[in-house]
Amino acid sequence: MYQNILLPTDGSALSTIAIDNxxxxxxxxxxxxxxxxxxxxxxxxxxxxxxxxxxxxPKLDEVAKQEAGKYLKAIADKARAAGVPCETRSMRHASPxxxxxxxxxxxxxxxxxxxxxxKKGITGELVGSETARVITNxxxxxxxxx
Numbered sequence: 001m002y003q004n005i006l007l008p009t010d011g012s013a014l015s016t017i018a019i020d021n022x023x024x025x026x027x028x029x030x031x032x033x034x035x036x037x038x039x040x041x042x043x044x045x046x047x048x049x050x051x052x053x054x055x056x057x058p059k060l061d062e063v064a065k066q067e068a069g070k071y072l073k074a075i076a077d078k079a080r081a082a083g084v085p086c087e088t089r090s091m092r093h094a095s096p097x098x099x100x101x102x103x104x105x106x107x108x109x110x111x112x113x114x115x116x117x118x119k120k121g122i123t124g125e126l127v128g129s130e131t132a133r134v135i136t137n138x139x140x141x142x143x144x145x146x
Contacts, residue, residue: 001029006109006140008036008100011071014115018145019075022113023082025143032085034107035075037068038096065090097133104140113143 007022009015019035026033042060068090079086087107093099104112116131135142 002026002031002111004107004109004111005031005033006036006100006104006107006112006114007033007075008038008096008103008112008114009071009075010096010115011037011067012115012117014117014145016074018113018115019078021145022143023078023084025113026079026084027082031111032087033075033079034103034109035072035079035086035088036100036103037071037088037090038099039064039068039090039092040096041092041094064092097130097137100130100134101138101140104138109140111141111143112138113145116144116146 002025005022005026007019009019023033025031072088072090076086076088089103089107091099091103093102100112100114103109112134114131114134116129131142131144135144
């Protein structure tokens, strides 16, 4: 049935629920999982060049790498506890949905299990839904937790 399930995370509580359920499903069908955290590429903050040394924010790259490591370690630890084979990966990309689709294809994933925050109204229209974009642009089945 399914052999490799992609579990993308943004670190949210809903994403954690999707991961927990994805791991249960993987265990039930004998699949391995691939955990993914997308580090969103952002434009550099130009004002930082002019700020006094003592008020500069921590480097965004370092913060993003630490965040990725924390969330991916949580997936790996839960997978190990459940007895599910797991690989983890972080990827820097300007578009999270494109990164999710690319990693799923590169790793031979045959299912993506992810959360949807279900933003409605103008926020949903302006911000958009990465989950909806994955569903719309991906040929791999997507199981959505809300």
